[in-house]
Every structure is written in structure tokens, then in C-alpha cells.
Amino acid sequence: MRYLASVFVFIFGSIIGSFLNVLIWRLPRGESIVSPGSHCPRCNHPIAFYDNIPIVSYIILGGRCRHCGERISIRYLLVESLCALGFLFAFWCSGFSFSLGFFKSIYLFSSLVTISFIDIDKRVIPEVVTLPGIAVGLLFSFFEHNVLDSFIGVFVGGGMLLCFGFIGGVMFKKESMGFGDVELMAFIGAFLGWQRSILVVILAAFFAVLLGGGLLIIKSRRRKLSDHYIPFGPYISLAAVIAYFYGQVVIDFYINSFFPA
Numbered sequence: 001m002r003y004l005a006s007v008f009v010f011i012f013g014s015i016i017g018s019f020l021n022v023l024i025w026r027l028p029r030g031e032s033i034v035s036p037g038s039h040c041p042r043c044n045h046p047i048a049f050y051d052n053i054p055i056v057s058y059i060i061l062g063g064r065c066r067h068c069g070e071r072i073s074i075r076y077l078l079v080e081s082l083c084a085l086g087f088l089f090a091f092w093c094s095g096f097s098f099s100l101g102f103f104k105s106i107y108l109f110s111s112l113v114t115i116s117f118i119d120i121d122k123r124v125i126p127e128v129v130t131l132p133g134i135a136v137g138l139l140f141s142f143f144e145h146n147v148l149d150s151f152i153g154v155f156v157g158g159g160m161l162l163c164f165g166f167i168g169g170v171m172f173k174k175e176s177m178g179f180g181d182v183e184l185m186a187f188i189g190a191f192l193g194w195q196r197s198i199l200v201v202i203l204a205a206f207f208a209v210l211l212g213g214g215l216l217i218i219k220s221r222r223r224k225l226s227d228h229y230i231p232f233g234p235y236i237s238l239a240a241v242i243a244y245f246y247g248q249v250v251i252d253f254y255i256n257s258f259f260p261a
């Protein structure tokens with residue numbers, strides 16, 4: 001039964017991933033997310049249902065449009081697989097039960113995947129995902145009886161990035177961080193509470209320096225020196241996923257080390 005449920009969650013994750021691919025493409029372009037149905041961006045040919053099966057179709061078609069042979073971005077396969085595995089992991093973390101915690105995890109995970117890829121693509125963090133997400137996070141916390149923690153999390157999360165943005169602006173004399181990052185962190189604060197939000201910011205800064213610095217070196221070598229923008233959204237998202245699932249372990253460790261009972 002547990003095995004069957006896991007297969008179901010995996011398939012469900014891949015279907016949601018397929019939907020997120022639509023959001024990632026259409027949200028920043030201001031297109032409707034329901035109509036028209038999926039179509040090839042080059043030849044506009046509608047994609048039949050049998051060519052639109054998550055993960056499977058991409059592999060069968062070899063990542064090309066059936067009609068015009070146009071290459072389909074590997075991102076489609078990546079997002080579908082990422083969601084399938086992410087959902088499975090969330091299911092495992094919630095003890096193979098369809099609990100409130102499971103639905104909270106997959107909501108957060110799906111939002112962060114969408115935000116990250118839109119930020120990489122378009123360098124913008126979509127408000128239509130983050131702002132309603134704050135309300136959803138507070139709603140989940142209401143059912144989990146920790147609204148206050150979630151509420152403070154919104155202000156601690158958003159506030160920290162607001163401060164960094166201000167300091168950065170003074171230091172580099174230009175806007176170093178968009179308000180989208182502030183909203184993203186407020187959204188994460190609503191889901192993770194204030195303690196884990198602090199952990200997210202520390203981890204995100206660490207990833208940005210480590211991974212972002214590496215990417216910057218590669219880009220410089222390719223002489224794309226003008227392109228030094230680093231989207232911060234993916235680092236915050238990665239940090240949030242880690243802090244969401246394992247943050248309490250780290251926080252408990254620190255509290256027990258510095259304030260032994």
C-alpha cells in the first residue's frame with residue numbers, strides 16, 4: 001500500500017511539474033494559464049495528450065517537437081523530474097501519510113520551483129506566486145496552531161532582506177536586491193516561521209557566494225563580463241527547502257549548545 005501510494009505521489013508530482021512548466025513560461029509573459037492548450041512555441045502545432053505525458057513523452061520524442069523537430073528545452077524534463085522526486089521526498093518526510101504537513105510541503109516546493117525558474121529566465125520574482133503564498137502559509141499555520149510564529153516569520157524574513165537591500169544600496173550606490181526577493185523571503189517566513197527564516201538567509205548567502213561566485217568565474221572566462229547579474233531567488237529557494245526539512249535539527253543543536261537546559 002505504501003509502495004502504491006509512493007508511485008501515485010511520484011506521478012502526481014510529475015503532473016504538477018508539467019503544470020509548473022506552463023506557469024514558468026506563461027506567467028512572466030502575461031499569458032493565460034488555461035487557454036490556449038499546450039502548443040509548440042515555434043510551429044504553434046497543438047501538443048496531443050499522448051505527447052504531453054510528463055517525463056515519458058520528453059524521452060520518447062527525444063526532446064523534439066513531433067511536427068517541426070524544434071528542440072524542446074531540457075527544463076521541461078528537469079522541472080517534471082524535480083517535482084516528482086520532491087513530492088516523493090515530502091511524502092517520505094511526512095511518514096508516508098497524506099497529512100497537512102505533506103500538502104504544506106508540496107505547496108511550498110512547487111512555488112519555489114516556479115519562482116526559481118522564472119527568476120533564472122526573466123530575472124523577476126512573480127508577485128502572483130509570493131503574495132498569495134503568504135496568505136496560504138498563514139492559513140496552514142492556523143491549522144497547525146502556530147500562527148504567531150508564522151506571522152513573525154513574514155516580518156523577520158522580509159525585514160532581513162529589506163535591511164540587506166538597504167545596506168547593499170548604500171554600499172554599491174545602486175539597487176542590489178529587488179523587492180521581489182523581500183516578498184519571496186516574507187513568503188518563506190510564513191511557511192517556516194521566524195527561526196528557520198534566519199537560517200534560510202544565512203544558507204542562501206552561503207550558496208550565493210559559493211555557487212554564484214563559481215558561475216561568475218565561468219561567465220567571466222567566457223567574456224560575458226557585462227552579464228554579472230546573479231538571480232538570488234534560486235539560492236533563497238534552495239536554502240528554504242533545506243531549512244524546511246532539516247532546519248529544526250540545526251536550530252535545536254545551536255540552542256542546546258549555547259543554552260543547555
Ligand SMILES: [Zn+2]
Nearest residue numbers: 040043065068
Ligand atoms: Zn513544433
